[in-house]
Amino acid sequence: QTAATPAPAETWLPTLQVDTPQQGFDLAIVMARRAVKTTQPDVAVLKAQRPHYAGDAARLIDVSGVAAAWFATIAAANGYWRD
Amino acid sequence: QTAATPAPAETWLPTLQVDTPQQGFDLAIVMARRAVKTTQPDVAVLKAQRPHYAGDAARLIDVSGVAAAWFATIAAANGYWRD
Amino acid sequence: QTAATPAPAETWLPTLQVDTPQQGFDLAIVMARRAVKTTQPDVAVLKAQRPHYAGDAARLIDVSGVAAAWFATIAAANGYWRD
Amino acid sequence: QTAATPAPAETWLPTLQVDTPQQGFDLAIVMARRAVKTTQPDVAVLKAQRPHYAGDAARLIDVSGVAAAWFATIAAANGYWRD
Amino acid sequence: QTAATPAPAETWLPTLQVDTPQQGFDLAIVMARRAVKTTQPDVAVLKAQRPHYAGDAARLIDVSGVAAAWFATIAAANGYWRD
Amino acid sequence: QTAATPAPAETWLPTLQVDTPQQGFDLAIVMARRAVKTTQPDVAVLKAQRPHYAGDAARLIDVSGVAAAWFATIAAANGYWRD
Numbered sequence: 001q002t003a004a005t006p007a008p009a010e011t012w013l014p015t016l017q018v019d020t021p022q023q024g025f026d027l028a029i030v031m032a033r034r035a036v037k038t039t040q041p042d043v044a045v046l047k048a049q050r051p052h053y054a055g056d057a058a059r060l061i062d063v064s065g066v067a068a069a070w071f072a073t074i075a076a077a078n079g080y081w082r083d
Numbered sequence: 084q085t086a087a088t089p090a091p092a093e094t095w096l097p098t099l100q101v102d103t104p105q106q107g108f109d110l111a112i113v114m115a116r117r118a119v120k121t122t123q124p125d126v127a128v129l130k131a132q133r134p135h136y137a138g139d140a141a142r143l144i145d146v147s148g149v150a151a152a153w154f155a156t157i158a159a160a161n162g163y164w165r166d
Numbered sequence: 167q168t169a170a171t172p173a174p175a176e177t178w179l180p181t182l183q184v185d186t187p188q189q190g191f192d193l194a195i196v197m198a199r200r201a202v203k204t205t206q207p208d209v210a211v212l213k214a215q216r217p218h219y220a221g222d223a224a225r226l227i228d229v230s231g232v233a234a235a236w237f238a239t240i241a242a243a244n245g246y247w248r249d
Numbered sequence: 250q251t252a253a254t255p256a257p258a259e260t261w262l263p264t265l266q267v268d269t270p271q272q273g274f275d276l277a278i279v280m281a282r283r284a285v286k287t288t289q290p291d292v293a294v295l296k297a298q299r300p301h302y303a304g305d306a307a308r309l310i311d312v313s314g315v316a317a318a319w320f321a322t323i324a325a326a327n328g329y330w331r332d
Numbered sequence: 333q334t335a336a337t338p339a340p341a342e343t344w345l346p347t348l349q350v351d352t353p354q355q356g357f358d359l360a361i362v363m364a365r366r367a368v369k370t371t372q373p374d375v376a377v378l379k380a381q382r383p384h385y386a387g388d389a390a391r392l393i394d395v396s397g398v399a400a401a402w403f404a405t406i407a408a409a410n411g412y413w414r415d
Numbered sequence: 416q417t418a419a420t421p422a423p424a425e426t427w428l429p430t431l432q433v434d435t436p437q438q439g440f441d442l443a444i445v446m447a448r449r450a451v452k453t454t455q456p457d458v459a460v461l462k463a464q465r466p467h468y469a470g471d472a473a474r475l476i477d478v479s480g481v482a483a484a485w486f487a488t489i490a491a492a493n494g495y496w497r498d
Contacts, residue, residue: 013437022096035479040469053472054123057136061145062476064118068152069483077495080160105179137206140219147201151235163243188262220289223302230284234318246326271345303372306385313367317401329409354428386455389468396450400484412492
């Protein structure tokens with residue numbers, strides 16, 4: 001892999017299949033954060049933003065709504081772990 | 084379990100299956116709050132935020148929307164408790 | 167039931183099954199408001215908030231979106247009252 | 250029907266079944282507005298709010314999102330008018 | 333059609349069926365904008381609002397979320413164009 | 416193709432079918448951004464807006480919610496990549 005050829009994309013999401021709802025919840029958090037990082041790759045900027053959401057009720061409520069949206073898809077993907 | 088090895092993750096969500104819609108509603112509230120706590124583990128910070136949402140119409144409406152999103156998935160997971 | 171043992175939880179949501187879409191709409195409003203009350207049980211606080219949402223276009227639009235989210239699940243639970 | 254007995258609830262939503270997507274869109278607008286009116290029955294208040302949403306980009310975008318949520322359920326209820 | 337009788341409603345949404353996902357995306361934009369226009373028919377007012385959303389990150393993000401909600405229904409209506 | 420006849424629309428979304436969840440996630444980002452660009456085609460304006468969302472916690476959370484909405488449809492379109 002030379003400077004000219006771009007690094008192969010990192011495989012971070014091989015599947016939506018996980019064993020338990022709790023792992024599904026954790027994957028939802030991963031995907032939610034990944035969408036943020038895709039928009040803002042600069043970790044320093046993200047860390048500087050933490051006080052603006054982690055200590056703000058409105059933002060924390062929004063975060064839960066976003067996690068719910070990602071989780072809904074993951075749960076459907078896993079047949080709601082019924083069996 | 085030594086200081087080096089991290090504590091095994093607490094199992095808080097073994098299943099999405101609950102017996103009644105009311106239990107499904109309660110689980111939705113649990114999951115909604117868990118997503119907040121995953122983002123902000125510091126309970127003192129969360130408690131300090133309570134006046135900013137529990138006495139604010141806009142935030143209370145947002146909370147209900149978030150609960151609805153979690154409940155939608157739980158209800159689907161339980162076949163809407165039809166049988 | 168003694169002071170020590172907590173009162174049994176009130177059964178307010180025995181089922182999602184209702185006869186008509188209009189009853190489904192009404193149940194959606196009940197569930198939306200219940201999520202608010204679960205977060206803020208103090209009725210006096212809720213009543214004090216009424217001017218902040220019942221006379222505010224942005225909040226009223228949000229309320230309708232939240233009702234739609236609850237209604238979507240109730241409608242699915244009732245097979246959209248097709249039969 | 251005496252003053253003591255409340256007026257029977259007006260039947261405004263007998264069914265979700267409509268013939269065309271356009272009627273489904275119109276019903277979504279009706280349901281969205283009904284949820285607002287259920288929260289704020291005072292038409293004078295609602296009319297006074299019109300400048301605050303009908304001339305505000307943010308609110309108009311929110312309105313479209315809310316209509317989409319109601320329409321999604323109506324469309325599913327009608328099998329997406331495929332046949 | 334006389335002044336007394338209202339003009340027959342224009343048929344703008346005969347079906348949700350379109351041939352490709354891209355046409356589905358375009359229809360989602362049409363439906364999203366139609367919901368805005370149903371609320372604010374005055375095109376001059378809408379045009380005056382353009383700077384308030386077309387040059388505002390928060391509003392542009394909201395617009396994308398609204399388009400996603402309309403698209404979700406159109407995609408389901410078309411069986412996700414799988415065949 | 417003459418000045419009179421409009422350029423044929425660029426085909427950017429031939430299908431929702433992609434091979435992996437990660438490609439589905441990437442397509443969701445593409446579609447989310449496309450909806451923004453459909454509303455605001457002026458790339459210079461979009462770039463000028465970047466500081467207003469890429470360094471703002473509230474906006475970054477909104478972006479993740481929008482990505483989740485697009486991803487939900489793409490995942491359903493691909494049968495959640497189960498097979």
